[in-house]
Amino acid sequence: MTYFDHNATTPTDDRVLEAMLPFLKSFYANPSSLYRHGRIARSAVDAAREQIAALVDAQASQVIFTSGGTESNNLALATLPSQGRLAISAIEHPSVTEPALRLERLGARLNIINVDANGLITQDAIDKIIKEKPELVSIILANNETGVIQNLAPYAGKLRANGIRVHTDAVQALGKIPVSFNQLGVHLMSLSSHKIYGPKGCGALVFEKGVEIKPFLLGGGQEQELRAGTENVAAIVGFGKAAELAKAGLAEYSAKLLALRELLEEGLTTIPGLTIFARQANRLPNTVQFGIPEIDGEMLLMKLDQKGIAVSSGSACASGGSIPSPVLIAMGVEAGFAKSAIRISLGLANTPAEILEFIDLLKALVCQA
Ligand SMILES: Cc1ncc(COP(=O)(O)O)c(C=O)c1O
Missing domain, CATH: 3.90.1150.10 (Aspartate Aminotransferase, domain 1)
Known part of the structure; x- marks a missing residue:
């Protein structure tokens, strides 16, 4: 074929698979377990967190692992205060548009940021949206269909200066163009492993400290109590390796x-x-x-x-x-x-x-x- x-999706890189296998075969212990094999699994998760943070120029403590880009986008949108105002671009992935529409059904107000004939958000569209005073704006960094890359950093700067929280879906941009959480100046950023030659069912939400994330999953307190559930260690290790390879290459x-x-x-x-x-x-x-x-x-x-x-x-x-x-x-x-x-x-x-x-x-x- x-x-x-x-x-x-991308094929899993052989080096990624090789990095994952020990965590399926030998070091299968739960990273929350206190004995040696548990501690090995915990260190592997922490190392992967560092690798992902390094790829996107953030701190490891700002990265929480999720089941993929879809969950990260859903979590990011859930930071909207109840009955708040949300604005999303007209060209978001369904994993942003669908939760946005649900929030609207639950009483939030929703504005759509239009794009021009080239799929680009304009400064005028940003100025217009600022007047609507949304609490949260979500703008995709690179579109999955057209590949169009938004000029996000200046827009995020202006939105931030107006007290508006900014989320970006960087799932398609990751590994294809430089992505810096700090330089973009966003508050929240969604990533996915399987678009960068890592395994499916694994992703991350990068967040600025101080942004209140409302966890969907409560339980054992994993991921800074923001995403409970035993970590998918092998997949996380694979995502970390894929991030390391993406950064180097x-x-x-x-x-x-x-x-x-x-x-x-x-x-x-x-x-x-x-x-x-x-x-x-x-x-x-x-x-x-x-x-x-x-x-x-x-x-x-x-x-x-x-x-x-x-x-x-x-x-x-x-x-x-x-x-x-x-x-x-x-x-x-x-x-x-x-x-x-x-x-x-x-x-x-x-x-x-x-x-x-x-x-x-x-x-x-x-x-x-
Ligand atoms: C732009 C964009 N966001 C989010 C997603 C969802 O990511 P995942 O498949 O990891 O849930 C995709 C996947 O197609 C995507 O292209």
Whole structure:
């Protein structure tokens, strides 16, 4: 299979798996246990916390482990005071939009921050939202579909100066571009392991000291009493290793991915009518989302699957058909055209040969259609 869907998930790096195995086979003790093997498991969790903190330029004590990006986003949004006002961007992942909508049903007020045609939040949109006086604002750092990277630091600075708490979903940015919790100036940041060649079901919430987190899970007092439950030690160790590898390889990885993306875009632009969404914006080095008039994205996905190529379409399945991507709709893309969207998200094992083959195949499929 040619795997072009790394924003959905990544393969687990062999070095990550190797780091995890001892904690499944030998050092399986509970990190809360006081005897030696328990202390070994505890040290491994602490070391992983340091590795993740180092990748995002934060203190280890600011990192709590969760079950993934979804839980981290849910926890971050739950810091909203009851009946408070929340603002989220129009291009958030469902793990932000769904809890936001639930908070609204429970009495919170919800504002949406619009984006321009390139998927970017503007200074005007930030100024407008400040006037609404929200307690919490959530802005995705890099979008999972288009790859668009927000110019977050100055916006976070302004929001903070107005007494507004800022959360960012940095799940897709992590490991692809430099992510500094301190430089971004946010209060809360969500991370996920399986997007950076770590195991699934593990993530972290990074938080500024003083922000009151309301735990969902109460019990044994783990994770500073903010997230109870016996730690998933092997997965946490794997996440830590993946973070260490991402930090060491970041410059090399992003240069490699960008070169592949440029080759892909060069080929894509030879297809008549093809549009690369948000092409003018600063995007993740591995992500390209495009549409081709009169071509259904899901049909194309299936045809590519038959040829052994895994990509993602921009639409979500719904009873009675597919619904176009809310991200593209927010960017002003016409609904019919949004349904043609295909996302390619490249990874470290992809090669130029795979990209050239893909372009040839795509041209042939588009001609047949
Ligand atoms: C931007 C973004 N946020 C959050 C998530 C959820 O992360 P997880 O799969 O670890 O729950 C994803 C996963 O697709 C994502 O792309």
